[in-house]
Structure formats: C-alpha cells, structure tokens
Amino acid sequence: MEVEAKPSSLKTSAAGLSILIVDDEDATRELCRDIALEMGLEVHTASTTSEALETLEQSPVDVVVTDLRVPQLGGLELLKRIGSSQPNTSVMVLTQYGTIETAVAATRLGARDYVTKPFHVEELRTKIERLIQSVELDHENRVLREQLRTRPGFGGLIGVSTKMQRVYKMVEKVSQHNYPVLILGESGTGKELVARSIHFLGVRQNKPFVPVDCSGLVPTLIESELFGHMKGAFTGAQHARAGLLESGNGGTVFLDEIGDLPVDLQSKLLRALQEREIRPVGATDRVRIDLRIIAATNRDLESAIRAGAFRQDLYFRLNVMQIKLPPLRERKSDIPLLVSFFLEKFSDSQRPIRTISEDAMRRLMVYDWPGNVRELENAVERAVALGSGPILHIADLPSNLQQSSNEKSLESNELTTIDEMIRRAILRALRETNGDKLAAARLLGIGKTTLYRKLKQYGPELPPN
Ligand SMILES: Nc1ncnc2c1ncn2[C@@H]1O[C@H](COP(=O)(O)OP(=O)(O)OP(=O)(O)O)[C@@H](O)[C@H]1O
Ligand SMILES: [Mg+2]
Numbered sequence: 460m461e462v463e464a465k466p467s468s469l470k471t472s473a474a475g476l477s478i479l480i481v482d483d484e485d486a487t488r489e490l491c492r493d494i495a496l497e498m499g500l501e502v503h504t505a506s507t508t509s510e511a512l513e514t515l516e517q518s519p520v521d522v523v524v525t526d527l528r529v530p531q532l533g534g535l536e537l538l539k540r541i542g543s544s545q546p547n548t549s550v551m552v553l554t555q556y557g558t559i560e561t562a563v564a565a566t567r568l569g570a571r572d573y574v575t576k577p578f579h580v581e582e583l584r585t586k587i588e589r590l591i592q593s594v595e596l597d598h599e600n601r602v603l604r605e606q607l608r609t610r611p612g613f614g615g616l617i618g619v620s621t622k623m624q625r626v627y628k629m630v631e632k633v634s635q636h637n638y639p640v641l642i643l644g645e646s647g648t649g650k651e652l653v654a655r656s657i658h659f660l661g662v663r664q665n666k667p668f669v670p671v672d673c674s675g676l677v678p679t680l681i682e683s684e685l686f687g688h689m690k691g692a693f694t695g696a697q698h699a700r701a702g703l704l705e706s707g708n709g710g711t712v713f714l715d716e717i718g719d720l721p722v723d724l725q726s727k728l729l730r731a732l733q734e735r736e737i738r739p740v741g742a743t744d745r746v747r748i749d750l751r752i753i754a755a756t757n758r759d760l761e762s763a764i765r766a767g768a769f770r771q772d773l774y775f776r777l778n779v780m781q782i783k784l785p786p787l788r789e790r791k792s793d794i795p796l797l798v799s800f801f802l803e804k805f806s807d808s809q810r811p812i813r814t815i816s817e818d819a820m821r822r823l824m825v826y827d828w829p830g831n832v833r834e835l836e837n838a839v840e841r842a843v844a845l846g847s848g849p850i851l852h853i854a855d856l857p858s859n860l861q862q863s864s865n866e867k868s869l870e871s872n873e874l875t876t877i878d879e880m881i882r883r884a885i886l887r888a889l890r891e892t893n894g895d896k897l898a899a900a901r902l903l904g905i906g907k908t909t910l911y912r913k914l915k916q917y918g919p920e921l922p923p924n
Pocket of ligand 2: 650651715
C-alpha cells in the first residue's frame with residue numbers, strides 16, 4: 460500500500476461531519492484517519508466490531524468506513540446493525556482483492572461504495588470525499604424536505620402545475636444564496652408571496668423582511684424614506700429617522716414595483732447597493748448596510764430601459780437571478796386547488812361554503828383572470844360573503860364572470876370535472892413528495908384531514924415510482 464499525502468484536488472467542506480474508521484490493520488486505520496483529518500472531519504477509530512458499536516452508541520457518526528474482515532462480527536454484520544440503528548449513516552466498505560461477491564453483498568445491505576485492497580491512496584481519498592459530499596447533499600435535502608413539511612403550501616404558495624413546480628425549484632435554489640433576485644410577473648401573480656418565501660427559507664429568516672412599495676412613496680419623501688434622514692435635514696424633520704433600507708439591516712429588503720422608482724433615485728439606490736453603504740439625508744457620515752435585495756415589477760423593464768425610464772446598470776445589478784411568475788391563465792389546472800384553498804380560508808361557521816357547483820367552476824376555468832390569483836381570491840371572498848347555501852353558485856360570482864360568452868373556448872382537455880382536476884392535483888403532489896401524504900398536503904396547501912378525506916373519496920392510486 461502506498462502511503463503518501465498529496466493535497467486533495469477536490470475541495471470538500473466537511474466541517475461538522477464525523478467519521479468512524481473500523482479496521483484491525485493499524486496502517487489502513489491510520490491512513491484513513493490522516494485523510495479524514497485533512498478533510499476536516501471529526502475522526503473516531505475502532506479495531507473490532509464491538510469497539511465500533513460502542514463508539515456509535517456514544518456518538519452517532521455521519522460516515523463509517525469499515526473493513527469487511529474486521530474481528531468479531533465481521534463487516535457485513537456491522538453494516539446490518541448500522542443500517543437498522545442509524546439509517547442516516549453512510550457506510551463504505553474495504554474489501555480484499557478477489558472478493559467482489561462480498562462487495563456486492565455489502566452494497567445490497569446498504570453500503571454506499573467500496574474500495575478494494577490494496578488501494579491507491581488517491582482512490583481512497585476521492586471515494587471518502589464523494590461519500591462526504593453525498594452526505595452533505597442528503598443533509599441539505601432533508602432540511603429542505605423538513606421545511607416543506609413545516610410550512611404550509613411552500614410558504615403559502617398554492618399550485619402543483621408544472622409551471623409552479625418550476626417556480627418552487629427556483630425559490631428553493633435562490634433562497635440558499637445571497638444574490639439579488641428580480642421577480643417578474645403580472646399583477647396578482649404572487650410576487651410578494653414569492654419574495655417572502657425566499658426570505659423565510661433562507662439563512663436570514665430570523666432577520667427583518669422589509670417590503671418597500673416604490674410606487675406608493677411620496678415623490679418628495681422617497682429619498683428620506685429609503686435612506687433615512689438627520690434631525691433638521693428638511694422642514695418638518697424634527698427627529699432623525701432610520702430609512703427603510705437601514706431598518707432591514709441583516710435581513711431582506713423587498714423593493715416592490717421597482718419600475719416605478721424615479722430615475723434620480725435609481726442612481727442613489729444603485730450606489731447604496733454597490734457600496735453597501737447609505738447616507739441619510741442631511742448626514743455627513745455613511746451607514747454600513749448588509750442586505751439581501753429582492754426586487755419585483757410587473758413592468759417590462761427592458762423597454763423601460765430603452766425609453767430611458769430605467770437605468771440599465773441598476774437593472775444589471777438587480778437581475779442576477781430572475782424568477783418569472785406565470786399568469787394564472789397559463790396554469791389553469793391550479794384553479795380548483797386555489798378555489799378550495801380560498802373557500803377554506805374565507806368560509807367560517809357562519810358562512811360554511813364548502814364547495815362550488817360544477818357550472819360555477821367551469822366559469823372560473825374559462826375566464827382569463829387578468830388580475831390573476833388576487834382576482835380569483837377576491838372573487839371567492841366575495842362569493843363566500845354573498846352566498847347563502849353551502850355551495851357556491853354562478854349567481855354568487857362577480858358580474859363579469861356571470862356572462863358565459865366564452866364557454867366554448869374551453870379546451871377539451873380542460874373539460875374535466877372539478878373532482879377529476881383536484882384528483883390530478885393530488886396525484887401530482889403525491890408524486891412530487893414521493894408519496895409522503897403529510898408533505899403532499901402541505902404542498903397542496905390543504906389540511907392533512909382534507910387530503911385523507913379526498914383520498915378516500917377519489918381513491919387515487921399511488922403513481923408508480
Ligand atoms: N400561488 C399562490 N397561492 C396562493 N395565494 C396566492 C398565490 N399567488 C398569489 N396569491 C395571493 O394573491 C394575492 C396577490 O399576491 P401578491 O400580492 O403576492 O401578488 P403580486 O404579484 O405582488 O401582485 P401586484 O403586482 O398586484 O402587487 C395575495 O393575497 C396572495 O396571497
Ligand atoms: Mg405586489
């Protein structure tokens with residue numbers, strides 16, 4: 460066996476992870492230990508299976524590397540026991556040359572990988588590194604799954620259409636970074652909801668989330684609203700006040716309707732973002748700020764740039780990652796789900812509207828929804844307030860939805876019953892969550908009992924994996 464310690468080419472950040480090395484050969488044990496220490500792992504060693512099991516009982520580890528010919532129980536038995544007592548631990552086995560069958564048996568028992576002795580030190584290093592990387596990935600996925608499980612409908616976002624799935628994937632991804640995000644989408648498509656999800660899934664979740672409506676700021680006061688001001692900076696400024704950017708320090712500032720920000724303030728904002736400093740109105744000193752910026756607009760910023768109404772450099776600064784939200788008319792399959800979510804949200808013991816008539820549902824499906832989810836939400840809220848019985852009827856809908864002129868435009872594949880549409884949504888959610896009903900219910904934004912009730916009602920079969 461060659462013993463050399465070349466610096467590793469693969470960079471692994473294994474901090475916080477632990478490994479147990481089990482081998483009765485001192486040389487192998489020490490070699491593995493050196494590699495693991497070099498990678499920053501917390502290392503335990505054992506030369507017998509009982510020693511190994513004792514160590515594991517005291518402190519569970521992330522990774523085990525074990526020889527298969529280890530005294531007492533042997534590697535395969537050790538592998539079995541780890542599999543049943545610590546299923547989250549990844550095991551790699553070391554086998555003798557010419558005993559490939561044992562290696563195969565080991566992988567059947569759950570070993571992630573194997574190395575055949577005698578091995579080259581680089582091979583061992585690479586395999587341990589790979590193992591650690593997969594453990595880290597598993598860990599990240601577990602955290603994400605846990606977050607999905609504990610947050611209703613992915614941060615309150617409802618919808619299982621392919622387009623929304625794509626949005627969730629992006630949200631998940633960008634939430635783990637600190638880059639600016641630009642959210643584009645028509646009015647009412649959920650831009651603010653998405654911005655909040657990004658914040659609350661990320662590392663800044665316990666810090667402030669500050670929404671700033673750039674279209675609602677009084678033009679003469681925008682600068683002081685954003686950057687703050689000193690006492691006496693202008694008439695009426697009786698006290699010094701921190702601006703919105705400063706109050707989000709450490710957290711996320713959501714610049715909503717960024718397209719409405721006047722051009723002169725765009726340059727001041729750009730400067731603040733580049734230098735990570737702001738200067739309150741009337742102040743001589745600057746204040747350091749640490750912010751995550753999420754901006755949103757329903758305007759076409761590129762044509763605004765061409766028209767000279769939006770600064771291109773600010774656009775580049777904000778548009779590092781982009782999320783485009785689909786209009787509701789492009790994901791109509793989500794309508795039944797949204798309706799059932801809003802029905803549950805707005806109905807109460809006095810107005811217990813539990814469901815919607817098929818005719819009314821069909822109306823909702825053919826309508827174009829220029830105001831997107833917000834318009835749908837308002838329509839349902841209004842219908843619940845006006846409705847008299849337990850079923851929402853066409854007559855309860857806003858007047859523009861009562862005309863049936865475009866009923867024919869419903870495509871044949873959309874002409875399914877509500878039950879069928881909800882059933883499909885449930886199936887899709889179950890597929891997405893690998894059959895985890897609790898997670899599926901969260902994804903769908905419905906209660907667990909509602910899901911169970913619907914499953915019983917429709918009896919959808921679990922899709923094959
Ligand atoms: N996918 C969704 N699931 C559930 N509710 C949603 C979804 N998208 C939007 N909503 C609801 O619709 C309403 C509008 O959403 P939001 O304010 O996030 O939209 P917006 O894109 O910021 O709209 P605007 O451009 O008009 O400000 C909110 O009440 C929000 O809760
Ligand atoms: Mg908004």
